[in-house]
Amino acid sequence: MKALLEEIRQRLRHDVIQDACAELDGASDGGHHARTLPFDVSLSRPGFGDASSNAAFLLAGRLKMSPSDIARAISAKYNERNPLGGLVVRSVPHPSGHVNFEADWAQLSEIILSGAGLDTFGDSEIGGGTPVTVEHTSVNPNKALHIGHVRNIIIGDTVSRILRKSGHAVKVLNYVDDSGLQVADVVVGFRHLGFSMDPPPGKTFAQYCGDEIYVKTTQRYDSDPSLEGLRRDTLREIEDGSTEAAKLAGVITRRVLADQLQTCWRLSVYYDCLNFESHIIRSGMWGAVFDKLKDMNLVDLDRSGGKNDGCWVIRDAHGAGAGRGEDTGISDGSSGSSGSSNARAIRKESPPEENRDKVIVRSNGTATYIAKDIPYAAWKLGLVDDPFGYVRYDVEQPGGTTLWQTALGRSDGAMNFAGERVITVIDSRQSGLQRIVSDLMGRFKSSGSAYVHLAYESVTLSSDTARALGMETDKRQAHMSGRRGLYVDADSVYEELRKKAAAETLKRHPDMGDPDVARISRDISVGTIRYEMIKQDLDKVIAFDMERSLSLEGDTASYIQYAGARASRILEKAGREPPDAVDFGLLGGEDAEVALIRAIGSFEMAVEDAARNLSPKVVARYCHDLAVSFNAFYERSRVLGLDDPGLEDARLYLVRSFRFAVTRALGLVGISAPDVM
């Protein structure tokens, strides 16, 4: 389909518009219009040909004529100039002013359907081999993953797959905050509150830590405020690195991480490297970056005598001043520092600026939370010397890629995980802080868009599901809370879905063996979870409802998988491969056939759309539309048992192409398409 649009675009640009203008209005400069008109050629909606251009609307203003008349002239000129050959049969003007085009489906079908079987089907080169580093997951290693984390993980993994498909060289990181307060909390629990190191039967270590230790320890803080000091001390000991507390923290976080990775791997999510915060802290990267910030005048030592006195701060980090419009002016060229200090002087005249400043080093000399993100961001962009060694992770990662982890002072090989672009997947509550990091990276590296915070709205619990977890709420939704134990565990959701999918599969195939049922129900439950997490836009809050999420009908992964299984069954029953050469002109007797071919042929455009906008939803919707087209075809056009062997061959070829296409499209969002359901 992309070839069709490109052909029309070029012919319009080349001579059609120019000649049509000359004919309509001899005085106008048709050549100028042809060169400068920002017209578009896109796929038509059903009933209006195959492709459509808005050129006539745009010319209407310039020529002071009605779009309808101009459309007529363009179509006439197109047909006159291109009487034969090419993918377009004819151009047809529409009274509304759209210029429509009808494709030569015999030719186009052959291109599309033969392409669908290739390994490169849907590949795009828009990435041009650019190294891109994606970071996602990054869950504190003191708890099992809940359904809110799953959204992050699936978005991150799917975006990575899409970028890879569109020609980017992608590396995927998972940041492990193994020395934060949340880890300190479980260490306090194990060391001082008498919890056993062994989880109860039926729970993973990660679930045990999150459900029991973390929740109960934070409850104890509330009833016994004196523990607060213990918590502080423990955090310091962990950051120190050489203490007993640090060793215990290391053991706990490694065990929790191992469980978290099992959950991720089960969902077909894989990584290239695990980055440990403790390594970042001990690497000395912060000092180097802090010096650079000081050199570049991006931080100030606050001497105002106000509440931030004695702290290093980033001025005007919050509020309107952080907007991107202002940045381009300041960061542009070498006059940057004078420009920014000038702007700063002006700002100081308005009184309450102080609370817009962001403290990054406390008056006692320690770095704040956001300060840890800054060197890491710079490292991801390759802006600092890499202090890490890399060793293989202890457990082999399924999926074929090697999983590395950072190390200090030892290394199994030289690695480079830096990207020209960096995409960090974090929920939108962090947008404020991420904006600061992003702005700083823009100053470090002149291209301002190199560091992207890919934000998404959170997952909340529907009132029904919240109630089922023991929380009474009169609101429509409730926010999850790790501290209060109010969340839905990812493994449990998977397990519920798997049981339901297995039951549904057995209902249809009572004699099927256990391994097959297991494989199919796994594909369905993984697919269902992944699809639910990406099918809507990133800026929509998802109110997770346990009941509703178990549905396998309608706009779900299983709908799409089912269409694939139906296609497989036809191919199986046919008992033969379609011939290499079929008469593609026979496909088109039914509208559903053309619609299906058109859907198959739109894959590459969906990939590019998704990659450009970092939008997994685009591919999810593509998969759904593809399945809808196939089901319509399936209902209307019989494939097997036709009297017409030529038509049967052609339709069989179409079915096989669809089967390839749906497998690849689902694969792009990390979903397998089973042959039988």
Place this chain on the structure above:
RNA sequence: GGGCCCAUAGCUCAGCAUGGAUAGAGUGUUGGACUUCUAAUCCAAUGGUCAAGGGAUCGAAGCCCUUUGGGCCCGCCA
């Protein structure tokens, strides 16, 4: 007080970046289609002042401004 995001059918959402033809799905409700390549499917009916108001445009669900309602963020916590 400042900032970010959302508002389209009873419910959950596409469409908005790049304005153009009859605003689409799913779900729900009602009715219909399995002796046929799998009914996890399909067909039909039902359901919309695109939050409100204003502006620019030949033309707005989409762009600009204002307002309302909702969510989130704004600590020398992490």
